[in-house]
Amino acid sequence: MQKREHNKLGGNVGGVSSAPPAKRGRPFGSVNSNAAAAVEIFAPSALLGPSFHVHTSFADQNNKKIVLALQSGLKSELTWALNTLTLLSFKEKDDMRRDSTPLAKIPGLLDALLQVIDDWRDIALPKDLVKKARIRTLGVNSSVTGFGNEYEALGSNGLRPGSSASEVTVHTSKSSPRHWWLDEDGLFSLDDEGRAERQQCAVSASNIIRNFSFMPENESIMAQHRHTLETVFQCIEDHVTEDDELVTNALETIVNLSPLLDLRIFSSSKPSYIKITEKRAVEGIMGMLGSSVKVWHCSAAELLGRLIINPDNEPFLLPFIPQIHKRLVDLMSIPALDAQAAAVGALYNLVEVNMDCRLKLASERWAIDRLLKVIKMPHPVPEICRKAAMILESLVSEPQNKGVLLAFENAFAEILFLDGRYSDTFARILYELTSRPNNKVAAAQGVWGM
Template identity: 75%
Template sequence: DSAAPHTLLGPTLQVHSAFADQNQKRIVLALQSGLKSDLTWALNTLTVLSFKEKDEIRKDATPLTKIPGLLDALLQIIDDWRDIALPKDLSRNRRLRLLGANALVTGFGNEYEALASSDNYSQSIAAPGSYSSQKITTRHRPTGWWFEEDGLFNLDDDGLAEKQLCAVAASNILRNFSFMYENEIIMAQHRHCLETVFQCIEDQNTEDEELVTNALETIVNLGPYLDLRIFSSSKPSYINMTEKSAVQAIMGMLDSQIKAWHCAAAELLGRLIINPDNETFLLSFATQIYKRLVDLLSLPAVDAQAAAVGALYNLVEVNMDCRLNLASERWAIDRLLKVVKAPHPVPEICRKAATILESLVSEPQNRVPLLAYENAFAEILFSESKHADTFARILYELTSRPNNKQGSARGVWGL
C-alpha cells in the first residue's frame, strides 16, 4: 500500500535528543574499558544514535564534537582487531569472497567460525543478519591449553571472533557518522581516522568483507573534503600510510571484481580529483585509471557505468593531458557513445557522457581521431535526442576550424 509506506517498515526506535549529552562520558569509557558487557552496550547505543532512515531529517543527529574522545575510542577498537588479526608469520592468505553465497543474508565474516559459542556474544551486537543458526555446543580444549603459546595471555577462536565483530560494528558506526554533515570535516581532517580506514581497504584481499565495505563507504563520503597531503603532514601518525599507498589502496579497490567496491572506488576518484592538491598523487596512476574506468563502461551494470562516467567527467576537467590520454584510450569513445545511445536510465549520466565528448573535441590534437566518429555524432544529432545541441557543438568543433584541414575538406556542420 503506497499510501502508508511507513506502516510496512515496522516500528521505528526513537532516542531522546538529550541521551547523547547525558551519557557521552559513559559511552567513551565503556568503549575504552574493553569489558564485554560495557562494550556491547556502547556499540549498540552508538549504532542506534548514528542510524538514519532514508530521507529522514533529524535535528538531533549526534556529531562527534559532542562526544570528546569518541572517534579515537572507536578507532582503537578497529586497531586492536587489526593488531591481533595477523598470525605469527605476519602474512595472511587471500579470503574466499562468497558475498553471501549459500546464506540467507550477508553480514559479518565468519573467519574464525566461532559465532555459535556458548555465550552468544555474536548475537548481542546490533547487526542484522549476524545471528547463527548453528547448534550451541560446548567447546572442549585439551588439558594444558593455557600453557601453550596461544593460551593464557592470547585469545582463542571465540575471543578473536568477538574482537572481529566489535571492529566491524565500530566501522559501521564510523560509516554512519560519515553521512552526517557535522562530522565530515572533522573526520576528513583526522589523520588517525584516515589511516585506519585506508589500511582496511589496502588489505581488501585478507580483511573481513563488511569491514572493508564500511571503510570504503566512509572514505567515499569524506572524499570531497579529503586532502591526501595529510599523510605527510605534522599531525600525529599511528599507522604508516603515505599518499602513494593510499592511492594504491584505491586502485586495488577499483580493480576489484566486486561491483560494490569498484563502483565506490570510481566515485571516490571522481571526488578526490576535485581538490587540485590531490592531482599530483592521482595523475601518476592516470593510465591505469583511464583503462579501468573505460572497462567499467563496458559492463552491463548501469551503476558501474554511472560511476565511471562520473569519475571521467571530473577527470577531463583537470587539464589537457587528461583529455588527450582519455581520447587515446582504446574503446573510450565507442563506450561513451553507447551510454548516450542506449540510453542510460539516469538522464544526467547521458548528459555527462556527452559533455565528456565535447571536452575531448575541444583539444585540437583530438579532432583528427574523433572525425572517425562523425557519422555517429550526426546520427545522434538528427535523432531528436535531448543532447542534440551538445553534438551539434561537437560537430562544429570538428569540422569548422580553419586549422583543421581534414575537417574543412569533409565537414559542413559549421556552415
C-alpha cells in the same frame, strides 16, 4: 499450598509487588513496575530495530560513559556502548531529524572507536606473519617494570634485587626465552570464539563511523582526523584478507568524506598512528577499482572522481591516470548500469580538470565507442547520458584529439538528428571538428557551422 503457589506465580491480589532489579546497561527507573516490565516483554520487535529514536540528551549525559566503556575493553561494556552508538548514529534515508547529535564532536569518541578496529587488526593475522613492535611506556623510568625490561635495565651482570651470583648462574642455565615476557599471545591467547567477537565489535565500530560520515556536522572533523583516514585506508589496502563488511564500511566512509579530503594530510605534522603515505592511499583505491566486487569498484570510481576535483590531490593521482582510464573504460562495458554510471561520473570529473586526462582518454581503445553506447542505449538516468556527451565535447576541445574523433563523425551526426535531447551538444562537437581554421582535415567553412 495452592494459595502459596498462586501467590508465587501471580503475586498478591491488591498488593504492590516488588520491582525487579534494574538490568545492567539500562538506566535506573526503567523497570519500576510490572506494567513497565510487561511492556518491555511484549513490545513489538519493530520498536527494537535501528529506526528507534533515542533523544539527544542521552548522548549529552552519557558521552563520557560511552567513551570509557569503549576504552575499557570489557565485553559487556563494549557491547553496550556499540549498541548505544548504533542507535544514536543511525538515520533513515528520508529522515530529516533536527535532533541528530554530532557524535564525532564528543571528546575521544573517534579514537576510542578506532581503537576497537585496531585491536581486531592486531590479531586478524597470525603473530608469526605480522610482528609489530609494542611500545611500553608504563614504568619506563623504573629499573624493574614487570614487563621483562629489568634484565636490560640492571646492566650486563643481570642481577635482580635480592639475588645472588649463584642464582644468576642457575637462571641463565635454564632455557627460558626472555621474549616470553613481551609476547602477549603466549599468555593471553584468543580462541576462535574470542576472535569472532573481536571481529564483530570491529565491524560494528566501522558501521558507526560510516554512520558518522553521513552527518554534515561530522564531515569536516572526520576529514581532518588523521587516525580515521589512516585506519580506513589501511582497511581498503588489505581488502583481500580483511572482513568484507569492514572494507565496505571503510570505503563508504572515505567516499562520504572525499569532497573535503586532502591527501597531503598523510605527510602533515599531525600525529600518525599508521604509516600511510599519499602513494599508498592511491594504490589502495586502485586495488579497489580493480576488484571484481561491484560495490567496491563502483565506490572506488566515485571516490577517484571526487578526489580529482581538489587541485591539491592532482599530483598524487596523475601517475595513475593511464591505469584509471583503462579500468573506467572497462567498467563502461559491464552490463551493470550502476558500474556504467560510476565510470562516466568519474571520467566526467577527470576530463574537466586536466588536459592530460583528455588526451589519454581519447587515445584509449574503445573509449569513444562505449561512451556513444551509453548515449544510444540510452542509460536510464538522463544525467549519465548528458555527462557522456559532455565528455565527448571536452575531448574534442583538444586539437590533438580531432584526428581520432573525426572517425566518429557519422555517429555524432546520427545522434544529432535522432536524439533531440543532446542535439545541441553534438552540434557543438561537429562544429569543433570541422570548422576550426587550424583543422588540416576539414575546410574552414564547416558543414556543421552554427
